[in-house]
Amino acid sequence: MSGFQDVRDVMDISGPMENIPRPPPAKKQKTVEKRPDGITRELFALLGENPPPVAIVENKFKEKPKWMGKANPWVWTPFKNPARSDDLTLYHWERKTESTEDSVYAFSKFNVSIDVPIPSEDEYAALRSDDWTREETDYLLSICRDFDLRWSVIWDRYDYPGKTRKLEDLKARYYNVCRSLMEQRTPVAQMTPEELVAYNLTNFEKEREGTRRAMAEKQFNKTEEQIREEEMLLTELKRIVGNQEKMFEERKDIFQRLNYPQSSGSIQQYQGSQGIAHLRDMLLANNDKNKKRKSIALGPSTGVETAQATPTSAVSTDRGNAPAKQERQEKSEQKRQVRKLTKEEELQYGVSQHEKLASGVKLRSTMNNSTIKGATQTKIMGALTQLGIPPKLTMCTVKTMAKMLQLESQVAVLLDTRKAIDKLEQEAKVLRAQLGLKEKEGA
């Protein structure tokens, strides 16, 4: 076991080894040899020098906990609740602490109540109503205070002699009173933002609340048939929407596949028997991909058919205009797929169309597109060298090639013109010489 030295090496600790105490190996051996309970001596001897890792469970009692210091006693303490108006003293057990005198009862903070306004005699003048007497209004406000504006309870306990009120009536009156009192105490223009929020909250629409409650009641009182019908309609709707989505998905897929890029190349090369064989080879090479796509195409397309073949009552109303819609969509789809490129775009993307292309790859510089052949060619070359332009372009792009061609043709035209001029001048010279001879004879 050289673990100890290894650790020293890893930690890069060097120094005299003598000072470091080494655990005596003999002792360690002894502890390993210790026979655990439950194994006989003979059996343990069979295990040899490397006993298997046997979990030794020693049955020992839990250690006695060490208490820190003295136990803090609990005292039967009187307390008063500030939430109460009387001086009721109750007792409870409390941990003995130094300052119990000035502590406030912890639960008194839960004593919260709602502020319900009380209209004064003057303020009530604005609240006068034929339906509500002053006494009934006061009763309403007091019951609202008693039940902390729990409207369900207020309505349940509302018991004013000779009146049966709906919940929305009670609410309307209460909020009306609150609103009016707020207005009277602080004019709307002078309200702080918080007050204004509270003020706006008191804007209670009785009619709307009534309708809402009636609707809730209707919803609650649905009969079993109505529920079943509703459930059925919901599942039907879910199914229809699901089908439609699936159909759109498949249709999109089909359109994508129908829209192959339109080939503008000629089919001349495939016309011979050899060409056809070549075409077949090419198709076969692409077959793997096609196969996969075909299988996808076959699956969902049958799904579409079944989906369309099971019309439902709800969908039947929509069926009349369904095909028309479909067509329209198809057209737009196609239009999108074969967009015509503008000239600029063609230039930008380097798209060019050719009448005929020879197979194979060629360098543009080796392509000889000029129509001028023979002696003129050499003459043109001569003219170009005269101008300092190399006969072969160093950078052949479509544009430079086009310019080159243009230049060549122009040079050719100029050369033609010069030739014509030379010819005419020659003729003119000859004629002039003849004229001079005739004048001499005539003179």
Place this chain on the structure above:
Amino acid sequence: MSGPSTLPTSQAPSALEYGGDEISALVLDPGQCWTRAGFAGEDTPKTVIPSHYGYVNGGDEGKKYYFGDNDVHALRPGMEIANPMADGIVADWDVAPQLWKYALTSRLTTELSEHPLLITEPVWNTPKNREKTAEIAFEDFDVPAFYLAKSAVCAGFASGKPTALVIDIGASNISVTPIHDGIVLKKGSVRTPLGGDFISNQIRSHFAANGIPLSAHYQVQSKMPVEVGKPAEATLRQFKSGEEPTESWKAFQEERVLTEFKECTAQVWAGPGPVPAQGTEGIGGRTFEFPDGYNLVFGAERFRITEGIFAPRQMLIHGEIPHPDPETTQGFGGMVFSAVRDVDIEIKPHILNNTVVTGSGSLLYGLNDRINNEMANVFPGPRVRLTASGNSTERSYASWLGGSILASLGSFHQLWVSKKEYEEHGPGIVEKRCK
């Protein structure tokens, strides 16, 4: 209540997390059949005694009263059995305070003046009764503080639900009470006298109509096993003249046998379809052995005796045995319907989703399934979810347990009616404070 407790007993829970503050209050839950008392904050009442009491008319000293299980069931010549409660509320104000005092002082404490007292009451308790209760508490028991809580609210609290529809199947009544935020909604509170006592009478009617002899344990000295349906071979006890038990005591002892019958044999037809008319086909039979050894197999009959709860018109009627009017009594479904009908629409779905089934009567075998079916029939739209404690002790003592929880809450201590307040305002204060 046997939930795992992670806190060691030596450590106090965080006060605000737990919300409890035990002030050693007493909780008393007087019911028609049993009176329960114990300390607030505990999970079961320490004292559960029958509400029935025994009395012997003794010349000059007046009546001598006997309370508690042992004394009530002891065979005493001339001892009559009576119940101070009627229809779930106190009817005899001479005896009820004594019964309560016995329940509170026999085991719990000797000094009532040191403990605040919370008493539960049914929703239909009369204002006069409530004032009388406060009077007893402050003047007879001399408690420092008192509160009167609605038993339905307490039962809701026992299930941890402040907003609920509480269906309490007690001895005298089945009551359906909507509660919202711990406040009873009075308009929706309904009850029908089809509780445990009604079932007992149905069993009596069935026995009487079919000539099944009902014996009680006290009558039998020794008995021999007999075949099903064969007459009993038992030696009955002979009483010397003048030492015979009274009729009321005999009826009380028979009632114990009927309770046993309700517990082991009676069953509620959970559906589907109507209750089978006769026989044991498809439903099996259950044997019940009477104290004298006479035994019978009960087939469809065991469903018929409970069917009256749901269809009062089908209740069994025989001779003189008392029964509610089958025509005017509301069955279970109708009762739940009318209870929910008279509740604000906003909370209707909420209370139905928190339906609490409680009371010893709800331990009838198969009752919960049937209630579930009935509720689904009455309310097909909203979701109805029943909460019924699986623990039968908790189900029987739910209102006591809720009272125990309530009276041990720190935030509740501001609601007690103190002695000082009582002295200032008189007994009328309970009407104002305990709503």
